[in-house]
Amino acid sequence: MSEVFQQSILNKSRKDKFLLVLNIPNALKTINLSVNDQRKTFNLDLNSLQYSVYGNIVPDVAINPIALNFGGQPLKVTTYQRESYSNITVNFAVDNGYNNWWVLWKWLNYINDAKMSVSNKDGLEVKGIDRMHDYQTLITVYGLDEYNNQKIKFDYHKAFITNLQGFKYSYQDATQLESSFTFAFSQLGAELLQ
Numbered sequence: 001m002s003e004v005f006q007q008s009i010l011n012k013s014r015k016d017k018f019l020l021v022l023n024i025p026n027a028l029k030t031i032n033l034s035v036n037d038q039r040k041t042f043n044l045d046l047n048s049l050q051y052s053v054y055g056n057i058v059p060d061v062a063i064n065p066i067a068l069n070f071g072g073q074p075l076k077v078t079t080y081q082r083e084s085y086s087n088i089t090v091n092f093a094v095d096n097g098y099n100n101w102w103v104l105w106k107w108l109n110y111i112n113d114a115k116m117s118v119s120n121k122d123g124l125e126v127k128g129i130d131r132m133h134d135y136q137t138l139i140t141v142y143g144l145d146e147y148n149n150q151k152i153k154f155d156y157h158k159a160f161i162t163n164l165q166g167f168k169y170s171y172q173d174a175t176q177l178e179s180s181f182t183f184a185f186s187q188l189g190a191e192l193l194q
Contacts (some may be wrong), residue, residue, distance in 0.1 A: 017144040027134040053090040129182040155189035
């Protein structure tokens with residue numbers, strides 16, 4: 001007899017229990033912040049950043065059917081082809097040094113510079129990597145349980161930022177400063193964890 005897993009009806013996944021791990025794109029790893037920026041307390045001499053996120057974390061996954069004529073009625077069969085994934089928008093709290101927002105700004109600015117309207121205006125070079133992979137990266141989102149244990153992992157391959165939302169200041173609002181960013185990606189992987 002197989003063992004039946006019983007779960008309390010109170011054990012529900014929460015909307016605010018997702019951790020996003022952003023692997024720094026190769027092009028951004030070459031930025032020397034002591035030259036490019038006034039503040040020297042934060043640098044990109046690391047491989048990844050973590051964001052506590054919420055929002056549209058997982059896209060719809062679709063493999064559309066096609067109708068074939070068969071015996072006077074359509075017979076639906078699979079196309080064996082995935083539709084393109086929609087972009088993902090995630091919300092996050094801005095840290096008190098604005099560092100997590102600034103990294104996303106630098107990434108977007110690498111793709112299209114705010115002043116020059118060109119890509120890679122500083123001529124940053126990443127040896128051994130072709131142009132497309134300079135700005136793409138792996139983004140991983142972990143779904144957490146009520147004890148902050150990782151339960152599911154979503155991998156977004158060949159991801160890159162497409163939009164960074166601004167934020168609104170208000171001395172009358174005591175909540176955290178929040179922003180969001182949108183990223184595009186090519187492949188999605190999902191894996192249940194222990």
